[in-house]
Amino acid sequence: MTEAEPHLTVRGLQAWYGESQALRGMDFVVRRGEVVTLLGRNGAGKTSTLRSIVGILRQRTGSVVFEGRETVGLKSNAIARLGIGYCPEERGIFASLTVEENLLLPPVVAPGGMTVAEIHDLFPNLRSRGRTPGTKLSGGEQQMLAIARILRTGARLLLLDEPTEGLAPVIVKAIGEVLRVLKQRGFTIVLVEQNFRFAATVADRHYVVDGGRVVAEMTNHEIAARQDELKTMLGV
Template identity: 60%
Template sequence: MGEAVQRQAEAPLLAVNDLHAWYGESHVLHGISFDVSRGQVISLTGRNGVGKSTTLRAIMGLIKKRTGSVVLEDAETIRLKSRDIARRGVGFVPEHRGIFASLSVHENLMLPPVVGKASLSRNEIFQLFPNLERRMSSQGTRLSGGEQQMLAIARVLRAGAPLVLLDEPTEGLAPVIIEQIGAMLRKLRERGYTIVLVEQNVQFAWSVTDCFHVIEHGRVVDSFQTAGAAGSDIGRLKRYLGV
């Protein structure tokens, strides 16, 4: 009994194993594998077009042709539809944010159904994202890029997803906004959220990430923890990214 409890405590929240995905005839992911423990923030990084965003989309069930295993809280989800995966407590913040132009900020925020117990109230959302409160009646796409990113993250937090898949949150944003998003992600980590981040901005990701997985040609080629990382690790990471 004690052993079973301990095993459950140690079991990863998300376990991706030998994940393959195709866009039509094009084989994009070639056996991605990694685990994410509860409360951990991991970053998938790599150059453009190596399969980082596709990995998130495949986990979310948005790629039709995919094989391998995606286990979420001990349940296999590889054959589930994206709506059923979401309802198991996965929040997806897509690249380019996915803010709906025909919906107000309020409607964008309230759109996803509540899928988990971690649902944040409006007050909690406004504490984390004070800018949103005074823009609630604006059209979603009238917000600045940074505000749209915050709305996209706020949307999945309101839905209560304990696991958040976050695709390129700093893309195209000013440094001051990137700092705000970093501070917000650190708050989320303190609150116990589990986050899978796709990010090319290593400097930003380093401050919020527990573990990096480097992707090349649709597979994980290197991984290391940020805690206790040596200068040589950072140099290695930058070499992978060509920066």
């Protein structure tokens, strides 16, 4: 694998919810076109990392450089406009919007996004469901929709928070397929996961997060050899 330029560089990222500190100096790098996972147990700081990168979690210090631009200090809408797509935990499908409205909601921030037709080819289940209220879809379909809607916008970096959580194995497999297609199309992806077996099927590299910082880094090749170490760190 060739050493591509860094797409996202996180250095010394700290973040707080009120008084309580969630991140204590996250450091990691994601290169262009890479799929990287943040692994870790509940409360390790994975979700907070994504929320800090997109600026939803505003109380943050340190450095997050995306495509050469510092984003700490920007508001979340400005960060999104730089080309970052965010798929939150619990999917964030809007109940008062139809499937089509949900899909078309995020504004286009850059040219080069996928067309609706391409998205429907990738997620055939969504094709005929346009008028259905968003939350009337099954959990798997909602997850597909949550990913689908950030593919239109021209965002080049996708942040996906536990896209497989609570889904049946067959759907998890389908999402894995989708991620591989997205990687082929050149998207850079940061994936938050608890399930390292799933992560190993899609990712290039893994960062293990604990106590609000990165405690280990491994490539996908190392994961088999270091499985015991990983299991201890993840508490599984």
